[in-house]
Amino acid sequence: MPSFIPPTRTLMGPGPSDVSPRVLEALARPTIGHLDPEFQRLMDEIKDLLRYAFKTKNTLTFPVSAPGSAGMETCFTNLVEPGDKVIVCVNGVFGTRMVENVIRCGATAIIVNDQWGTPVCLDKTEAELKANPDAKILAFVAAETSTGVACDTKSLCALAQKYNCLTIVDAVTSLGGSELEVDAWNIDAVYSGSQKCLSCPPGLSPVSFNDRAIEKIKSRKTPVQSWFMDLNLVMGYWDGTGGRSYHHTAPVNAMYALHESLLILKEEGLENAWARHIEMSKRLRIGFEAMGIEYLVEEKYRLPQLNTIIIPQHIVDEAAIRAKLLNEHNLEIGAGLGSLAGKVWRVGLMGHSARQENVDKCLAAFKAVMN
Amino acid sequence: MPSFIPPTRTLMGPGPSDVSPRVLEALARPTIGHLDPEFQRLMDEIKDLLRYAFKTKNTLTFPVSAPGSAGMETCFTNLVEPGDKVIVCVNGVFGTRMVENVIRCGATAIIVNDQWGTPVCLDKTEAELKANPDAKILAFVAAETSTGVACDTKSLCALAQKYNCLTIVDAVTSLGGSELEVDAWNIDAVYSGSQKCLSCPPGLSPVSFNDRAIEKIKSRKTPVQSWFMDLNLVMGYWDGTGGRSYHHTAPVNAMYALHESLLILKEEGLENAWARHIEMSKRLRIGFEAMGIEYLVEEKYRLPQLNTIIIPQHIVDEAAIRAKLLNEHNLEIGAGLGSLAGKVWRVGLMGHSARQENVDKCLAAFKAVMN
Numbered sequence: 001m002p003s004f005i006p007p008t009r010t011l012m013g014p015g016p017s018d019v020s021p022r023v024l025e026a027l028a029r030p031t032i033g034h035l036d037p038e039f040q041r042l043m044d045e046i047k048d049l050l051r052y053a054f055k056t057k058n059t060l061t062f063p064v065s066a067p068g069s070a071g072m073e074t075c076f077t078n079l080v081e082p083g084d085k086v087i088v089c090v091n092g093v094f095g096t097r098m099v100e101n102v103i104r105c106g107a108t109a110i111i112v113n114d115q116w117g118t119p120v121c122l123d124k125t126e127a128e129l130k131a132n133p134d135a136k137i138l139a140f141v142a143a144e145t146s147t148g149v150a151c152d153t154k155s156l157c158a159l160a161q162k163y164n165c166l167t168i169v170d171a172v173t174s175l176g177g178s179e180l181e182v183d184a185w186n187i188d189a190v191y192s193g194s195q196k197c198l199s200c201p202p203g204l205s206p207v208s209f210n211d212r213a214i215e216k217i218k219s220r221k222t223p224v225q226s227w228f229m230d231l232n233l234v235m236g237y238w239d240g241t242g243g244r245s246y247h248h249t250a251p252v253n254a255m256y257a258l259h260e261s262l263l264i265l266k267e268e269g270l271e272n273a274w275a276r277h278i279e280m281s282k283r284l285r286i287g288f289e290a291m292g293i294e295y296l297v298e299e300k301y302r303l304p305q306l307n308t309i310i311i312p313q314h315i316v317d318e319a320a321i322r323a324k325l326l327n328e329h330n331l332e333i334g335a336g337l338g339s340l341a342g343k344v345w346r347v348g349l350m351g352h353s354a355r356q357e358n359v360d361k362c363l364a365a366f367k368a369v370m371n
Numbered sequence: 372m373p374s375f376i377p378p379t380r381t382l383m384g385p386g387p388s389d390v391s392p393r394v395l396e397a398l399a400r401p402t403i404g405h406l407d408p409e410f411q412r413l414m415d416e417i418k419d420l421l422r423y424a425f426k427t428k429n430t431l432t433f434p435v436s437a438p439g440s441a442g443m444e445t446c447f448t449n450l451v452e453p454g455d456k457v458i459v460c461v462n463g464v465f466g467t468r469m470v471e472n473v474i475r476c477g478a479t480a481i482i483v484n485d486q487w488g489t490p491v492c493l494d495k496t497e498a499e500l501k502a503n504p505d506a507k508i509l510a511f512v513a514a515e516t517s518t519g520v521a522c523d524t525k526s527l528c529a530l531a532q533k534y535n536c537l538t539i540v541d542a543v544t545s546l547g548g549s550e551l552e553v554d555a556w557n558i559d560a561v562y563s564g565s566q567k568c569l570s571c572p573p574g575l576s577p578v579s580f581n582d583r584a585i586e587k588i589k590s591r592k593t594p595v596q597s598w599f600m601d602l603n604l605v606m607g608y609w610d611g612t613g614g615r616s617y618h619h620t621a622p623v624n625a626m627y628a629l630h631e632s633l634l635i636l637k638e639e640g641l642e643n644a645w646a647r648h649i650e651m652s653k654r655l656r657i658g659f660e661a662m663g664i665e666y667l668v669e670e671k672y673r674l675p676q677l678n679t680i681i682i683p684q685h686i687v688d689e690a691a692i693r694a695k696l697l698n699e700h701n702l703e704i705g706a707g708l709g710s711l712a713g714k715v716w717r718v719g720l721m722g723h724s725a726r727q728e729n730v731d732k733c734l735a736a737f738k739a740v741m742n
Contacts, residue, residue, distance in 0.1 A: 001420070001637070003393075004413050004630050006403045016623060019402045022374075027624060028399035031390045031572050032377045033703045042375050049372070065574065066437035069619040070599045077597075100598050195620055201402050203436065203574060203622030225596050226448075227471050228441045246708070248440040249566055251574030252387060253398060254625065259375045266372070332404045337617070 009326070010353070012362055013334035014145045014306060015173070016195035016202050017350035019257075023200055026260035027253050034250040042259060043238065043250075049262035053175055053198070053270060054190065054208045056182035060231070061208040062238040063258055065251050068172045068193030071205025073101055074229045075168045075189045076139075078217045082106030085135040087128050087165065089120040089156070093146035093337045094170050098139050105225070110135060116339055117147045117296045117308070122155055129163035136216075138165040142180065143173040145196075146337040148308035148346060149301050150178065154185045161186055166213060172196060175206065176265050177277050177305035177350055188213040194254070197277070197305055199351030200261040203254050261351075273351075277304040280354040284347065287363035291370070296344050305354065307347040308340075312370070318342060321369055329365035380697070381724070383733055384705035385516045385677060386544070387566035387573050388721035390628075394571055397631035398624050405621045413626060414609065420633035424546055424569070424641060425561065425579045427553035431602070432579040433609040434629055436622050439543045439564030442576025444472055445600040446539045446560045447510075449588045453477030456506040458499050458536070460491040460527070463515035464708045465541050473510070476596070481506060487710055488518045488667045488679070493526055500534035507587075509536045513551065514544040516567075517708040519679035519717060520672050521549065525556045532557055537584060543567060546577065547636050548648050548676035548721055559584040565625070568648070568676055570722030571632040574625050632722075644722075648675040651725040655718065658734035662741070667715050676725065678718040679711075683741070689713060692740055700736035 011018045032039055043062070050061045064071045076098070080086055084107040088098045091114040102109040110132055112125050120140055129135065138160040142153045153169060160167045166188040174180045177197030182190055189209050195202035209217070209231070217224075217231055224230040228248065237247040265273055281304035285295070288309060296308040311318050318335075322345070325331040334346035347362065382389045403410055414433070421432045435442045447469070451457055455478040459469045462485040473480040481503055483496050491511050500506065509531040513524045524540060531538045537559040545551045548568030553561055560580050566573035580588070580602070588595075588602055595601040599619065608618040636644055652675035656666070659680060667679040682689050689706075693716070696702040705717035718733065 001416060001634060003397065003634060004400075004416065004627055006400050006413075006627070007407075007409055008401050009403050009407065011402065011404060013404055015620065016402050016404060019624075024399045024401070024624075026374060028395045029375075029377050030379050030395070031382065031387050031566075032380050033382060033384055033387060034573065036378075036380065036697070036703065038378055042377075045372060045375065066441060066599070067619045067622065070437060070441075073597060073599045097598065104594060104596050104598055193620065195402075201622065201624040202405065202620040203625055223475060225475050226444060227468065227475055228437070228444045248438045249386065249564065249573040251438065251572065251622075251625070253390075253395075253572040253628075254574055254622070256375055256377070257624075263372060263374060326407070332407065 007330060010331045010358055010361055012348050012353055012358060013332045014346050014348050015193065015350060017199045017348060017353040019199055019201055020264065020352045022264065023257050023260045027201065027257040029256050031252050034252055035246065039252060042255060046255060046259050046262065049259065049266060050206050052266055053262060054182040055180065055184065056208050058182065058208045058210050059239060060214055060235065064205040064207055065248060066205060067202055068191065068205045070229065071191030071193065071207050072097065072170060074207060075191050076101035076105055077226045077229050078224050078231045079137060079166060079168060079189055079213060080105040080107045081220055081222050085110060085132055086137045086139055087112060087132060087135050089125055089140035091118060091120055091147065091149060092116050092141060092144035094141045094144060117149060119149050119301045120151050120156060122152060122159065125156060126159050129159060129165065135165055137168055139168040141170040143171065143178060143303050145173045145306060147340065148297050148303050148306040150303045157185045157187055166216060173303065173306055176273055178274055178303060182208055194258055197351040198261045198265065199353070200257050201254065203251060204258055277349060277354050280349045280356065280359055281307055283356065283359045284349060284362065291366065305348060305350045307349065308344050309347060310344055324369040325365055331362060331365045378701060381702045381729055381732055383719050383724055383729060384703045385717050385719050386564065386721060388570045388719060388724040390570055390572055391635065391723045393635065394628050394631045398572065398628040400627050402623050405623055406617065410623060413630060417626060417630050417633065420630065420637060421577050423637055424633060425553040426551065426555065427579050429553065429579045429581050430610060431585055431606065435576040435578055436619060437576060438573055439562065439576045441600065442562030442564065442578050443468065443541060445578060446562050447472035447476055448597045448600050449595050449602045450508060450537060450539060450560055450584060451476040451478045452591055452593055456481060456503055457508045457510055458483060458503060458506050460496055460511035462489060462491055462518065462520060463487050463512060464517035465512045465515060469510050488520060490520050490672045491522050491527065493523060493530065496527060497530050500530060500536065506536055508539055510539040512541040514542065514549065514674050516544045516677060518668065518711065519674050519677040520668050521674045528556045528558055537587060544674065544677055547644055549645055549674060553579055565629055568722040569632045569636065570724065571628050572625065574622060575629055648720060648725050651720045651727065651730055652678055654727065654730045655720060655733065658730065662737065676719060676721045678720065679715045680718060681715055695740040696736055700739065702733060702736045
C-alpha cells in the first residue's frame with residue numbers, strides 16, 4: 001500500500017477551507033510533549049490570540065481538543081443539568097443538533113422554529129422566553145452553516161439577559177469571518193471550529209466562557225456527564241496556575257497550526273478579515289447573478305463566508321455537477337443538507353479561501369460545468 | 372508575536388513519542404474535504420491498517436477524532452447504561468479514570484484494587500466476577516502508562532467470557548509496541564492512542580468493537596449520553612455503505628499522519644515492531660543497571676515500551692533532574708503520577724523512539740545529569 005498523496009483541491013464548501021502553506025508548514029514542526037514548558041508557552045499565546053479573535057477578555061478561552069461538534073457538546077454538557085429547560089432556536093441543521101444535545105443532557109428543549117434559510121425570529125424567541133420564566137439557557141446558531149443565514153446575535157443575547165438566561169452561541173462559521181463580539185454582546189458561552197474562517201485543518205474547537213457561565217458550571221448539583229469534556233478538569237490543564245495538571249494529551253501539532261492561523265488573522269486585523277469576506281462575497285454574487293443564479297437567503301441576512309445558491313431548475317442531476325466540479329476542476333463546494341438537500345449548493349468563502357483567485361476560479365468552473 | 376518554533380526534543384516520556392519525518396511530512400499535505408471521495412478511500416485504508424495493527428477482523432475499527440481519553444469515553448458511554456454494574460481493575464491512573472467513566476454513565480463500579488506497579492490479580496478479579504453475576508462488563512488496562520505494568524490480557528478476557536461479561540480494554544500504550552491480539556483474545560471493545568507506539572502526533576484514538584459489543588450498543592434501552600461519541604451515529608460516517616452520512620468534520624491532516632504511521636508499522640511488520648521494543652528495553656536496562664538504577668516493576672510484568680525506574684535516594688530534587696535533561700539535553704522523560712509522584716521516572720521507548728540512538732542518548736544524558 002503506498003503513502004496517501006491527496007489531490008490538490010480548492011476548498012469552497014462549508015469547511016474545511018483552504019489551508020495556507022504557512023499553516024501547513026507550522027503543522028509539520030517537530031512534536032514536543034504536551035507538558036513541555038515550551039508547549040505551555042504556546043498554550044498561553046493561543047489563549048491570547050483566541051481572545052483577540054473572539055473579542056473577549058474571558059480567562060476561560062481555549063481550543064477543545066476535538067472538532068466543533070465536541071465544542072458544542074462541551075458547552076451543553078457543562079452548562080445544562082438534568083431537568084433544566086433550554087430554549088433552542090432552530091433554523092437549520094446545527095440548531096437541530098443543539099436540541100439533540102439538550103435532550104442527551106436529560107433536559108427539556110423548548111424549540112423556536114424558523115424556516116431554513118431565514119434568521120431566528122426575535123419576537124417568537126421573546127414569546128418563549130416570556131412563557132418559560134424557568135428556562136435557564138437560550139441557545140442559537142450565529143451563522144447557520146447549513147443555510148448561510150446570519151442571526152441577530154446581539155439582539156438575541158440582549159433578550160436572553162432581559163429574561164435572565166445564559167446564552168450558548170454556535171459561532172463555528174462566524175469566527176474570523178464575520179462580526180462577532182463576545183464581550184460587547186454579552187455572549188456567555190461560545191464555540192467555534194478551526195477549519196472554517198480560521199483556515200486551519202479540522203480537529204479543534206475554540207471555546208470561550210465568561211464568569212457567569214463559569215459560576216453556573218462550578219455550582220452544578222450533578223457532575224458533568226462527560227469526563228473528557230468536564231471543564232472543571234480541563235480548566236486545571238488550560239488555566240492551571242503554578243503548574244498545569246495533566247488531563248488529556250493535547251493534539252500538539254494541531255495547536256502549532258492553530259497558533260499560526262491566528263497569527264495570520266491578527267496580522268491582517270480582525271475587522272479587515274471581516275471586510276475581505278464581504279468584498280469577496282460581493283465579487284462572487286456579481287458573477288453568479290450574471291449567470292442567472294439566485295440566492296436562497298434574503299440579501300440582508302446572508303453570510304459573506306457561506307453563499308447558498310439555488311440549484312437552477314434545468315439541472316437534473318445536481319450531484320453530477322458537483323462531481324464534475326471536483327473531478328475536472330478540483331473544486332469542492334457543498335451540497336444542501338437536510339430539507340435543502342438537492343435544492344441548494346453551498347459555496348464557502350472562508351478564511352484563506354476568501355481570495356479573488358478562488359472566486360474567479362469558482363465562477364469559471366461553474367460556467368464550464370453548467371453549460 | 373512571532374511564529375512558534377518548537378525546540379527539537381527527544382521524546383522518551385509516556386507519550387507523545389518521537390514522530391518520524393515521514394509522518395510529519397504526511398501531516399503537512401494539502402487539506403481536502405472530509406466528504407471527498409479521496410478522503411473516503413483514505414478512511415477505508417486506515418480501517419484496514421488499524422485491523423492489521425489490532426489483529427482483528429472487526430468491521431467497526433476506526434480512529435475516534437479526539438485523544439485517547441475520548442476513546443476511553445467512547446467505549447464506556449456506548450457500552451455502559453445507567454444502572455449497569457461494571458467490574459473495573461485498578462492498578463494505576465488509567466484504571467482510576469475508567470471508574471470515573473463508569474460513574475458518569477450512571478452505573479456502578481465494582482473495583483478490583485491492586486498495588487500500583489503490580490499487575491491485575493486474576494484470582495481477585497475472578498472472585499468479583501463470581502460475586503457479581505449481574506455485572507455486564509469487565510474493564511482493565513492492558514498496559515498501565517502510569518506504572519509500566521503489563522496485564523495478562525488474554526487470561527482476563529477468558530475470565531470475562533466465562534462469567535458472561537464483555538471486556539473494555541485500554542490498549543493506549545500497547546498498540547504497536549507489545550503483544551495485543553484483539554480477535555484471538557476475544558477483546559470486545561478496545562481503545563488506543565495515536566501518540567504512543569504508533570508515533571503519530573497526539574489527537575486520535577483508534578478503537579475497535581466486535582459484534583458482541585455492537586449488539587450491546589444497538590440494543591441499548593437509553594440513548595448514548597454523548598452525541599459526539601454516539602457510535603450509532605459515528606458508524607454512519609465511518610461504515611456507511613452507499614455514501615457516508617455527515618456526522619462531524621474529521622481531522623483530515625491528522626488522518627494523513629495516522630495512515631503513514633500505520634504504513635510504517637506494516638512495512639516493519641507488527642511482530643518485528645514488538646521484538647524491537649523488547650530489544651531496545653533490554654539495551655536500556657543494561658545501561659540503567661550499570662548505573663545502579665532499579666526498576667519499579669518485577670521483570671516479568673514490565674512493559675518494554677514504558678520503563679519505570681525508581682528515583683535513586685540521593686536525588687533530592689527530582690524535578691530539577693528532569694528539567695536538566697530537558698534543558699541541557701533536549702530529552703523528555705515522564706514524572707511519576709498519582710501515588711508514584713516523586714518516587715519514579717517513566718522512560719518511554721515507544722514506536723519511533725524505540726531506537727538504539729535514543730537509548731544511547733538517554734543513558735548518556737542520565738549519566739551527565741546524575742553525577
